[in-house]
Amino acid sequence: LVPAFKTDVKHEADIVEEVIRILGYNSFTLPKNLKSSLSYSPKVDTQKLENTIANMLTGAGFSEIWTNSVTQSKYEEDELLKQQQVKLLNSQTAELDSLRTSMLYSGLEVIAYNQNRKATDLRLYEFGKTYHKAEVKYVENNHLQILLTGKNAEDNWLAKGTSYSFYHLKSIV
Numbered sequence: 752l753v754p755a756f757k758t759d760v761k762h763e764a765d766i767v768e769e770v771i772r773i774l775g776y777n778s779f780t781l782p783k784n785l786k787s788s789l790s791y792s793p794k795v796d797t798q799k800l801e802n803t804i805a806n807m808l809t810g811a812g813f814s815e816i817w818t819n820s821v822t823q824s825k826y827e828e829d830e831l832l833k834q835q836q837v838k839l840l841n842s843q844t845a846e847l848d849s850l851r852t853s854m855l856y857s858g859l860e861v862i863a864y865n866q867n868r869k870a871t872d873l874r875l876y877e878f879g880k881t882y883h884k885a886e887v888k889y890v891e892n893n894h895l896q897i898l899l900t901g902k903n904a905e906d907n908w909l910a911k912g913t914s915y916s917f918y919h920l921k922s923i924v
Contacts, residue, residue: 797893801878804895811923813874813897818857820880824849826856835883850882854896862900872901897923 753760760769771779805815823846827833837850851857854877865873875898883890899920902912 805876805878808876808897808923811874813876816858816861816875816877818854818861818877818879819847820850820882821847822849822851822856823847827852835885837882837884837889851879852881852883854879854881854894858896858898862898866900872905874899899923 753766757769760766809815821839821842824833824836824838825846827836836852839848839850842848857879858875858877861875862873865871875896877896877898879894879896881892881894883892897920899915901915903915903919904910904912906912
């Protein structure tokens with residue numbers, strides 16, 4: 752029987768561990784070669800991964816947004832990013848004249864639109880692409896954007912609502 756003070760002994764492996772401890776670890780010889788096989792895992796299914804992340808974020812109270820990849824070139828003030836912008840040859844409007852190099856501006860437009868309509872407590876996410884011009888080719892990168900604004904919880908009789916902070920976003924990530 753296992754003594755009452757040995758509360759961690761519950762399985763066969765625990766008994767084997769106790770026997771080895773009593774006999775002494777040095778009384779057992781270890782093999783010089785260890786053989787194992789590598790397991791193969793197929794390429795990650797990005798669509799499945801995106802769906803899993805989307806389900807998790809939606810379950811946490813986020814809403815998905817889809818913004819336009821065509822944006823205003825005036826958003827970019829950095830000279831290096833201006834050189835990397837992909838300009839449209841035949842744009843529909845004077846403002847929307849390039850593909851986005853960052854998802855931030857379109858996300859901020861969504862927040863501004865909602866706040867102008869008194870919707871201030873927002874939890875949003877978006878899967879999207881950014882576009883850059885390299886030396887002789889164009890580069891397209893996938894991104895996930897998470898946006899939080901307003902209060903984490905509404906004011907009630909028990910506690911005052913708290914605004915979102917960096918740490919709320921960090922916990923989500």
